[in-house]
Amino acid sequence: MIDKYNREINYLRVSVTDRCNLRCVYCTPREGQSLLGHDDILRYEEISRIIRMAVKIGVAKVRITGGEPLVRHGIVDFIASLKTIEGIDDISLTTNGTFLEAFAERLFDAGMKRINISLDSLHAGKYARITRGGDLDAVLRGIDKVCRIGFSPIKINTVAIKGFNDDEILDFTRLALYKPYQIRFIELMPIGQAGMENNGKYLSNDIVKERISRFYRLEPVNGNQESEVRDQGSEVRDQGAGGSGPAQIFRIAGGVGEIGFISPVSRQFCRSCNRLRLTADGHLRACLLSEAEVDLKGPLRNGCSDEELERLLKRVIAGKQKQYSMACNENHVKKCMREMSSIGG
Template sequence: MRDQYQREIDYLRISVTDRCNFRCRYCMPAKGVEFVEHSEIMTYEEILRFLRIAAGTGIRKVKVTGGEPLVRKGVCGFIRKVRNIPGIESVTLTTNGALLEEHLPELEAAGITGINVSLDTLDPEKFHQITRCDDFGRVWSGIHAAAQTKIPVKVNCIPMKGCNEEELAKIATLAKEYPITVRFIEMMPIGMGTGYARILQDEIKELLEDRFGTMELVDEILGNGPAGYYKIEDFKGRIGFISAVSHEFCESCNRIRLTADGILKPCLNFESRVNLKEEMRSGMTDEELERLLKNVIYHKPRCHAFGDETKKDIQEKRRMAGIGG
């Protein structure tokens, strides 16, 4: 389905939980946050019902996120059911990687079509400083195990000044040594992320070209959204950038989001008052839900307003852990 700006909306990001086994500094405080009661989290059955309706409107690609999605019991079985919905062409997963290796056989059997692993450093000590966890070894093992499968693997890194800027070239070498894509994702000015200074895409590209040579933009479709991808000579994988602020891609944005507690969000930046879970639990029919979804898609904002103080009152105030990565 197209929105009022004629963008084809075919990608739905679903947060299945707001819980996480990490406490990343740019995501939540050291003591964590108050999680949503389990009764307020959408059930798998509710999500699947909505997905069958969404597939009928043209949703073809689904991303399963959290929190950390692998901490929710039964998530691999849920993914299998999503893959079996007529019209759904791909189901990918974003994870911090700590539980990946042990779930990998189930994910393969479920038909997962892609795995994204968040990793901001290759230094175990710095990893602990960022995540407040000592699971670097498990994450590293999970990435290696996933890279041995036929599942496309991406490593997502958030560059931060004063934190991991000296490691970006080293992290990029993962795409040189393995058939995986390394993506540098610009820090989003949401929640605790507002306290970190971004490193811009152009800076990183210049750094990588100085180290590895010319980066050539490719036309390959390597993901669900509007990321830009580059190839470098002798690299087995690709380098990607997702830079929502410095290289705004709103005109080609194809996604909507569903939070773990049932809020349907047409844009990450803005608050949404469409509580899908409440509508479903109040007895809304499939036909009514389809009309609601089409209305949300049609009225998707033209662009975000990060940094626009005149729209501060209507911008999202929840932490990323409560929205979905």
């Protein structure tokens, strides 16, 4: 479906749970947060119905997120069921990686081939601090296993945080020298109470890229030079199913993998945004930064028809704004008071 700004909306991110076995500092407030009850989250059959309707109006890409999606019972069977929906070209998963070693083979057999792993430090102590207790070795074993099994692409999402992991930029970069990974540096997004707690730790990807370029020659991938944006309103091209969306992608000269930069703060990509977000409690959002959302769970449980559900989805797309500002300041953070873990970042 094409929105009023001529953007093709073909990508749905689905949060299947707000629960997570980690409590990353930029995702969850220090004091924790209240969690949804069992009846408050969408049932798998409800999610499937929404996805089928989304596909009917043009969605072709689905990403499963959380929370941590692998903590939800029945997730592998659910993923396998999505492969039966005609019209879905691409199904992918975002995970913190702690359960990958146990789930990798079942996920692969279920039809999942593309995976993103959140990893913000390669040092065990720092990793435990940022995740408030995570086991780095478990994540690294999981990444190694999905690589051996044949997942591709394997994308590692690293949030660049000033004063915390900015001394590891080159360590992450070297992974792409020897492994077929796409290392994606993501700017810290000021969202929710967790965003307020981390105010002042933002690091521009311009700085990250400059540090890497001192030591390695970065070669643009797939016409990426055209995608390099120089101002807040410039477009970053979506590279299609299996592509990198808003990421600027480079190869390291002589390397095996790739380096990506996702810069929602310094280089907005609103003009090419193609996505919708379904929260675990059944609200559909057109934008991570907008508080506007439409409840789908209520109508579903009240017996709405397919026609009514289609109208609700189209209403969200019709309300998708041209652009939002993501300024790193307290006033902006206060406007985004749903935590990242409850939206499904």
